[in-house]
Amino acid sequence: MYLLTQQAAGQGNVLMSLLPFVLMFAIFYFLLIRPQQKRAKTRNMMLANVKKGDKVVTIGGLHGKIVELTDDTMVLLVNDSTRMTFNRSAIDSVVSSAASE
Numbered sequence: 421m422y423l424l425t426q427q428a429a430g431q432g433n434v435l436m437s438l439l440p441f442v443l444m445f446a447i448f449y450f451l452l453i454r455p456q457q458k459r460a461k462t463r464n465m466m467l468a469n470v471k472k473g474d475k476v477v478t479i480g481g482l483h484g485k486i487v488e489l490t491d492d493t494m495v496l497l498v499n500d501s502t503r504m505t506f507n508r509s510a511i512d513s514v515v516s517s518a519a520s521e
Contacts, residue, residue, distance in 0.1 A: 467508055470494075473518025478510045 470476065474486050476496070484496030487503065494511070496504050 475515040476511050479512045
């Protein structure tokens with residue numbers, strides 16, 4: 421009888437010692453991992469939905485209008501005659517969409 425109560429107490433101690441780790445993982449998941457996944461999903465959707473005519477800002481801060489677009493590159497019209505080629509992933513944000521103009 422005494423042996424059974426020691427085993428039950430030992431199992432309770434194991435669960436109680438794991439509880440802080442489970443709580444820390446849950447906190448990290450809801451405060452760090454989940455929001456980062458949501459931001460990545462939103463960015464991937466934005467990159468997938470850009471089209472010719474959209475005005476964008478690159479990660480480096482360059483403003484331009486998309487004149488050519490492939491699966492992995494884009495050509496930006498920076499001024500009347502300057503065209504620059506960038507990776508599609510270099511887009512930081514879409515300033516205005518061609519559909520809204």
